[in-house]
Amino acid sequence: MNITTQLLFAFSVAVVAGQAQATCQEMDFDGHSLARCKVWPAFKNQAIAAKSTFTPASDDANDGGMFDLELAIVDSTNDQTLAAYRKDQAYNSDAISFEGLVIDTARFTLAPEVRVFGLRSDFDHRSGAIPYSKTDLALYLREGNKLRPVLEGLVVARNAGEWMSDCEGQGTNTRRTVDIGETSHNGLADLIVTSNTTVLSSYKKGEECLSKTTDLKKTRTTLSYDGQQYVIPEALKGY
Numbered sequence: 001m002n003i004t005t006q007l008l009f010a011f012s013v014a015v016v017a018g019q020a021q022a023t024c025q026e027m028d029f030d031g032h033s034l035a036r037c038k039v040w041p042a043f044k045n046q047a048i049a050a051k052s053t054f055t056p057a058s059d060d061a062n063d064g065g066m067f068d069l070e071l072a073i074v075d076s077t078n079d080q081t082l083a084a085y086r087k088d089q090a091y092n093s094d095a096i097s098f099e100g101l102v103i104d105t106a107r108f109t110l111a112p113e114v115r116v117f118g119l120r121s122d123f124d125h126r127s128g129a130i131p132y133s134k135t136d137l138a139l140y141l142r143e144g145n146k147l148r149p150v151l152e153g154l155v156v157a158r159n160a161g162e163w164m165s166d167c168e169g170q171g172t173n174t175r176r177t178v179d180i181g182e183t184s185h186n187g188l189a190d191l192i193v194t195s196n197t198t199v200l201s202s203y204k205k206g207e208e209c210l211s212k213t214t215d216l217k218k219t220r221t222t223l224s225y226d227g228q229q230y231v232i233p234e235a236l237k238g239y
Contacts, residue, residue, distance in 0.1 A: 069086065084147060150228075
């Protein structure tokens with residue numbers, strides 16, 4: 001191997017290594033792109049990588065736009081991609097803006113040999129009078145060298161309110177947990193979603209501003225797998 005060939009070979013190795021390394025990286029959200037990477041404790045030498053990039057709806061970025069999603073499982077010893085998924089226009093970002101992603105590696109075991117991971121996406125509408133924020137949960141299943149969503153759009157956290165003044169108004173805070181059920185449909189366990197909602201009311205009494213907090217009755221909803229995805233009722237979705 002002559003010197004020219006050696007240099008070309010070294011350059012090629014460096015380029016390939018750089019591409020592989022870029023598969024799993026961390027990059028803070030700057031309003032236009034982000035990257036997340038997290039070791040998957042369920043599987044030795046595997047990590048989950050997520051990347052999202054903004055595409056504006058028009059020349060004016062203030063008009064909002066869409067965020068694409070690139071998702072992969074990588075070999076943490078060499079950063080080679082083991083399975084991947086891509087969804088263009090995965091997240092809408094306008095008045096309610098996309099704020100980021102969190103990889104969830106909780107123990108989502110849907111069958112004896114079926115383990116999935118989650119992705120939590122955050123959204124926010126910054127308004128003093130009509131605040132709104134939510135977190136959606138999606139679950140992804142590996143099938144060979146591909147990833148497939150089996151759950152999308154389940155709202156696991158939601159804050160909303162309407163305030164007529166600095167004092168008077170009402171807001172709700174909902175938090176949901178997801179547990180694995182004992183029953184199953186179409187080969188995957190049912191998901192048990194428990195919802196806890198608190199209502200905060202503020203009102204004037206004379207010169208005083210008083211508040212009242214009410215915990216609503218806890219509810220449980222069972223989500224069943226239809227062979228493609230878990231079916232989510234409208235009440236557990238957001239806007």
